[in-house]
Amino acid sequence: MLVLVAGLATAGPAGATAPSQLLPATTAALAPEEDDLRTECATHKEANTRKGWIKNRFESCVHQPVYLKLIDDKKRLRGELWFDLWILGFTYDGSRRVDYTSSIENINAKAVAGENPATWKIDQNFSHSINASASGPNPKMIKPAVTNRSETIAQWKAKPFWQLKYTSPDTGKLDAANTQIVSGMVSLEMRVSSPTAVPWSDPVMAYSSVRFDYAGPTAGKFKGTVFTEARVELVMSLKDPAVNESARHILDAQTLPERTFPSFPGKSVPGGSTPLHRLIDKDKQEKNRDAAIATCKDVWGDYSGTKLQCDEYPFASTKEGAAAPGKRFSARLIDGTDNETGGRRLNEMFTLNRILDGDAFYVKITP
Template identity: 50%
Template sequence: MSKRRPIARWVRGAVAAWTLAFLAASGASASPADSQAGRERSNRPHFVNIATLPKEELRALPAPVPLSTYLRTHKDKAAASPSQHHGFAGEGDLRAECAKHEAQAKSKKGWIKSRFESCFKRHYDLILRDRANTEAIGRLIFDAWVLGFAYDGKRRVDFAVSVENIYVAADSGQNARTWRIAQQFSHAIDTGESDPGAAVTEPTVKRRDDLLGEWNSTPHWNLVYTSPDNGPQHRTGNLQRVQAIIDMDTAVTSPSVDPYVEVASHQNLVRFDYAGPIVGKHKGTVFTQARVELVMSMKDSTVNESALHIHDAQKRPERTFPSFVGKTVPGENDPLHRVTDPNKIEDQRRHSIKECNKVWGDCTGTRLQCDEYPFASTREGSLKGDNRFSVRLIEGTDNNNGGKAIQATYDANRILNGDPFYVEITP
């Protein structure tokens, strides 16, 4: 099953579900009020992104102030200090790094640091317009965070979620104390990328829909997704892979305001597996959109010949064998894909050695070995049939060290059969 059609159907349904839920909560009659769907609005105030409005429209609106200040000046009880957050290990470090990748972090998929850490941070600046859609009568500013943690050794993924730094401005009788922010998580399984019986156990609480004051005092909440562990079955070919699509929807509502809704404002693609020793720890979970790179240096004396060979294949393929006009070799811009079948790997290795023998003769009994790139453990190896590969005689110890570096990358990133990765050679 492809990902696109199921997701598209789910998104359309989610838009309608969100809108109906929020209208019901506000006591309003059903109307096409989703701010992101581009449909006609009911005759009620509504939130829009500040980027869609001319600056002069904001001049009459009071300057936004911290929510705690607003609550005090509007005769509400003093806002409570934020409650202590009981988060997951590594949150502080990931937050600090995420802040340095602002452009990526605010995208739908967020900034994916690695196969085991992801971060989403989006700054919202919303303007409340009047029912005639001509005047700004309110403003809501906040930061939404989602920190994701997958695990090498556990079929589990954790999300630390929060709404922080809330600022408001209100005019024309608007009361920001009635404004609410909602976050709702849901998941789907891509059956085409999963093994039979794929299942995900979702958290008990998947939605938080609170007044601004409640977010201000308790900004954080956590979610944990797991996948049932049925014990090792990898020897029979069942890796218990579960490709999950985990979405977060975001909305802003009020009893007198049409809901502002973003369906799938943040999305994670997460894979659970029980692949066995072929990837080190027998089971684990990864963010599959992470870019995995095998990095080797030409200055590293333990693999400098392997690194130079790959560098020539990627940058100067005319220096490599087999040689032909217009040759290109993948791995730098086009990914390689792992092969785990030992028979296929050995067949490619034998074929590469034959290619080496054609150019340099049999090196058996010497310190030299036939090095191949792309590697025998990839689909793009010498038996793919397009001759976009290179073979070269290099020092045997160097060749063996290069092989260890490849395996270490597979293990460190839970690279399964068919998973993509890239190769980067540094000077």
């Protein structure tokens, strides 16, 4: 639980139980997909952070139980306030848009004698910024008509939820040289005020990083929006007969790199604990494949006429492929059908997550 005193966040009182922990959340104003995300979010401790829990590239959630002391200019306690902050975020594959549902719920106030909590106000102010260096030419974001609420406890209790929609305009034309990327951040500032207390505020109570693009078929649908801080993983299983050889090769490369080819002391292969990055350039992809095939032929000789193919990891469609400096790759002959299925799984992951050139992702092998 966050404890906020005169603008400072500290650890909660030992053994303290806030009223917000005792009351059920109010979800009557939520759509089914929001309610589902909220239920799952409540189980993740990452939700109680400024960044929140990012489920995937299209869903995120902040849930902060907050405890606040109101102090006057003579350092005297005027009252205590508890509430739950929720922010549910949704981006879309097919639309340059991000939606947020914000709410303040389970509000409880405790005032000293003579203090009137009915006069206390809770403010939420959303704002956005654009990272021009990570965006294309003339990046723009369009904010909602209303980005601020400043209301009493009674007003928040009567209407705890409100929605905000941010969009980014596009030309409607596909241009490989300009994917119309807009890299932005949406932030929440909060403030609590009383006529008798020093106002408390937090300039960045919560935030989310988003990206709008018009990248076309390489990313799936022609346009879309994603939460850029989501961890994206390609998952393969050793028990999946369709890709078990690909999965074994990747696991060996990640965990036993010196036993893979090319073999040399101190070899390490990325993708498990450090990310891989997508590569779109077809010529560079071919150079990666050529380097891997040369290794396969050097180790196993001529394999033409067999059902085997040279499988490379990291993949040819990554910047860490076989032609990258350092030879941090592995090449191995595996069943051709298995290899091709693994390639399709990789491309599906790219499109389902709108992975663009240079975007990071990880590879996880399960038993």
